[in-house]
Amino acid sequence: MLFYLAALLLLLIGAAHSYLGERYILTRLFRRDNLPKLFGDTTFTKNTLRFAWHLTTVAWLGFALILIHLANPPLEKATVGNIIGGVFLIHFAIALIASKGKHLSWIFFLAIGLLAIYAANS
16 A cells, blocks of 8 residues: 555656646746757757656656556566656657757667667566
8 A cells, every 4th residue: 555655646746746847947947038049049958958857757657657566566577677668768759859859868768768678578
């Protein structure tokens, strides 16, 4: 039951983190006129800050899934590897789309996701 409670708290804090961060931190930050201009304007900077902020929430959701699986032993290597791989494939998609491929973290997130899933299932 405690694993479920911890997972629920992660889901709640993740939702609060994304919603409140977007509403009260990022939007206010983006109104500033002194953000770094990368690739010609502030769009890349804003998109990078936004996707980095929300990737934290995605990672927490992955931890919540692992906690849920811990509540139902036995926990298999494949399960954990697939969750981690899936989380990093979501990271990959967010980074690729949000930065339009300019932020090269997507390459590493893709590799990590695929390697984790492959290793978990071989």
